[in-house]
Amino acid sequence: MTQIDDIVRLVRSVLGTDAMGAYLHGSAVLGELRPKSDIDVLVVSARPIAAGKRRKLLDGLLNISGGGASPSSRPVELTIVLQSDVRPWRYPPRSQFQYGEWLRDEYESGSIPAEDPESADLAPLITMVLLGKRPLFGPPPAEVLDPVPHDDLIRAIVSGIPDLLAELDSDTRNVILTLARIWTTVATGSIRSKDGAADWVLARLPEEHRPALARARAIYLGEEEKHWDNLLPLIRPLADHVVGEIHAARKTALPAD
Secondary structure, three states, X not given: OOHXXXXXXXXXXXXXXXXXXXXXXXXXXXXXXXXXXOEEEEEEEOOOOOHHHHHHHHHHHHXXXXXXXXXXXXXXXXXXXXXXXXXXXXXXXXXXXXXXXXXXXXXXXXXXXXXXXXXXXXXXXXXXHHHHOOEEEOOOHHHOOOOOOHHHHHHHHHHOHHHHHHOOOOOHHHHHHHHHHHHHHHHHOOOOOHHHHHHHHHOOOOHHHHHHHHHHHHHHOOOOOOOOHHHHHHHHHHHHXXXXXXXXXXXXXXXXX
């Protein structure tokens, strides 16, 4: 049984008929799963999730996701939305439940995922789900989710930049690649895989900023080990340059707030 089978079995056993559908997003629908890719799943629920069910979901995910499972297991990112919170669409959307490996320490210490009153990250997530059309169970995603207006998509991804920059030193590869994806989406209107976005950005970067992004891409693809060595002084200037390009591109993509 695969990790995806385990996720589906856990969700259906805990939520029962309240689980309207489960859908892949992220790398699985933007190209293919890479060596460092998470398994990204969105679940649409018909009803709010009680505390006891949150605990059961969390306990199951701590065992399924890489970090608690076997060394070969991928990290799992599972997000649950209440359908009435996202259909009809409004901004900012709300999230019922989220699990990700960056939250493992917090959850293992006793915290339980709570409802998030504002979850802008759902805008690109739902957009990817609708583009991917990859149900694990349930109807096609367009039957349970509304499309995200382009302006809301851009507003959402740009709003996450300060939090990303705060993690630049601790999660360097992911932050650099996510910034590249944001620039690509703001400039082109499309959501690409992380390595695809890196390719687009590399072709537009000044020479001095290319090595750090190329290293992040290579680590993501499993072509190089996770190390930065003499590239460390180049990381912050790369991030600052990309953020500047994002804001410049946004001026033509979205009216000022």
